[in-house]
Amino acid sequence: MSLEKQIEDRKRKLKELKVKGIEPYPHKYELTARASEIKQGSEDFQNKQVRIAGRVLSVRKHGKTTFSNILDDVDIQIYLRKDTLGDKYDIFELFDIGDFVGVVGKVFKTRTGEITVLVEDFTLLSKSLRPLPEKWHGLKDIEARYRQRYIDLIANPVVKETFFTRNNVIRIMRDFLNEHGFVEVETPILQPLYGGATARPFTTYHNVLNKELYLRIADELYLKRLIIGGFNKVYEFGKDFRNEGVDRFHNPEFTQLEAYQSYADYFDIMELLEEMFEHLSLEIKGGLSLEYQGNEINFKRPWKRIKFFDALLQKTECNFKNKSFDEIKSKAEELNIVVDEGITKGKLYDIIFSKLVQQDCIQPTIVYDYPVEISPLAKRKEKEPGVAERFEPIICGLELGNAFSELNDPIEQRRRFEEQGRLRDLGDEEAHLLDEDFLTALEYGMPPTGGFGLGIDRIAMIFTNSPSIRDVILFPQLR
RNA sequence: GGGCCGUUAGCUCAGUUGGCAGAGCACCGGAUUUUUAAUCCGGGAGUCGCAGGUUCGACUCCUGCACGGCCCA
Structure with a gap:
């Protein structure tokens, strides 16, 4: 019928x-x-x-x-x-x-x-x-499952389990941070100036104020203002919005956890994250290991740690540190990496790294000491020009987050912003904007601080063994 | 942006060389007092993603478009 x-x-x-x-x-x-x-x-x-x-x-x-x-x-x-x-x-x-x-x-x-x-x-x-939908084949049409998630939830009980697990991930992280003395805060999603990440924003308009506003791409610059204001440890779970492509690992709106701890550096943050992931795994899986898409993952501390340039050196037998743009570019081409016209040095580093290193980091790995060109908010490493105190935790080839010893020198921060401005003038639409109000805040003095951002959707993917970010977002963005 | 694959009944899927549009579930009618994918008998249900083209004839071949998936950029 x-x-x-x-x-x-x-x-x-x-x-x-x-x-x-x-x-x-x-x-x-x-x-x-x-x-x-x-x-x-x-x-x-x-x-x-x-x-x-x-x-x-x-x-x-x-x-x-x-x-x-x-x-x-x-x-x-x-x-x-x-x-x-x-x-x-x-x-x-x-x-x-x-x-x-x-x-x-x-x-x-x-x-x-x-x-x-x-x-x-x-x-x-x-x-x-x-x-x-019928009772034993359920609803299989992927598009229908996303567009009418309520039917998916009725017809496929495992979907509900996925979202219960996602909820547990967030609850356990929140409890963990609370127990470690962090204070949860809420900062603006509508921002007059976006910052804190390398990305293009969504733009909107406030009628009464008669001005353009942006949906945030990160929480970072506001949370640092709170560190300046005297919060010693803060965190925020929230949606960030990035105006970019949609694929298995990217949704234009996604959930991020950012946290900042005063008087800490990036090594302290590494330990904090390792501890948090161990705790998360114990609570959710009852042990330190899990299977993700055919790979056995173990969260046991300490994780493998490797420096950005050392990792590249291992893969390519070529030292990329402190090389000129042209040298890096010709080496990339030698490695069969397609280099777009007008690419920046930082972007080039990023592409080479994700092609050659990131893919192969299956077990939890901390890659650290990134090129300073792609770390405009991270503190420079002492006695190592060209390198910033920044790391990324990578699991199953998935970049789960980003962390630094936060740059707190206002004069240096201004120079970094100005360098980003030059990149923008050369056509890099993702380059950071100079945030004068943030610089003013930094000029009042920010203590030494370590901070991190984590992609909650990707972590939920790993703990639910989901192949696509759409499987852990109730209503993913479709065309 | 490029390549490949997919789109047929409410759902899950078949559809041969281009020759009447199919099945199971669901639905409707009937039988049935411990079933569990209940069973048995009967029934009707389609803009074959959309728009063109080729052909006597198109679900099928060709072109374009839309949506989705995977891979690449």
Whole structure:
């Protein structure tokens, strides 16, 4: 039957129910148990009366008896008999798969041992007008799963598990930081000037203020202002927005955790992150290892640590440190890396690194001491010109975040911004903007500080063994 | 931006060399008092992603477009 006819038929049943004086959309229903409690503690519930509710998933009718499964937090079988329900039994004829039903009845075990509620009374809680996907193939069409995630959640129970795990990741990290004396804050998403990352922004407009605003690409510069203001340890979970392509690892809006700790440097941050990931793995997986897309990952401290230029040296037998742009470019071409016209030295480093090194970092790896050209907010390394105190944690070839000893010298920071300005003039649209207000704040003095940003979606991918970022975002961006 | 693959009933999928549009589930009618992918009998359900082209004839071949996926940039 066509979809239209099926909807018509359900509306017909809706009318019939109303004619019989049944309200199809009542306001509430008192529960005494959840399906999961009944199933787990079945002995305690045996022969006890319960009130439960859920969405009808399947109906097996045998004349004067009917079995049905309803989906609460888990699904549970209910059993209706004409001899217990009398005339009311026939009302169930007007129920469809997808309807919400409330049930009063006694818990028992069927012949085959399945925990079941023998229905003594039932109530329509919400009439569904559209048919659900079929029961055992579920909903497979990837586009439909993303566009109509609510159906995906009903049809594919594993999806709910993924998002419970995502929730756990965030909760455990938040608890961890709270226990380590960090204070959670909220900073502006609408910013007059965007900064803190190398990316293009989304632009919007405030009518009353009559000015352009940007959706933040990072929280960094505001959190540092709070360090300047005297917060010793701060963090923020929030959405950042980057106006770039959409693929398996990128969604234009994504969740980031940023944290800053005063009097710390990037080595302290490395240890903090290692500890946090160990803790996360223990809490979620019950151990230090997990499988991600066929790779066995172990979070045990200390992680492998390798310097940016040493990693490149190992791969290419070429020392890229302190080389001129032309030297790096010709070496890249030698390595069959396509170099776009007008690329900057920093971008070139970035491409070579992600092509040659990042892919192969399967176990948790800390790559540190990045080229200063691509680290405009990180402190320069003492006695090592060209290198900044910056690291990235990489797992399964996935860049999970970014961390520095934060640059707190206002004069040096101004020079770095000015250098970014030159790159912008040469056409690099992702170069950082000079933020005069931030420089003013720095001029008041920022203590030595270590900080990090972590991509929460990617971490959720790893802990849920999801191949695509869209699997861990409830409503991912589609065209 | 480029390459490859996909789009057929509400869902999951077949569709042969270009020759009547198919199945299972779901749905509708009937039988059925412990089923669980219930079973049995009967039924109807389609803008074959969209727009062109080739052809006597297109789900099928060609071109363009849209949406999605993977890979590359």
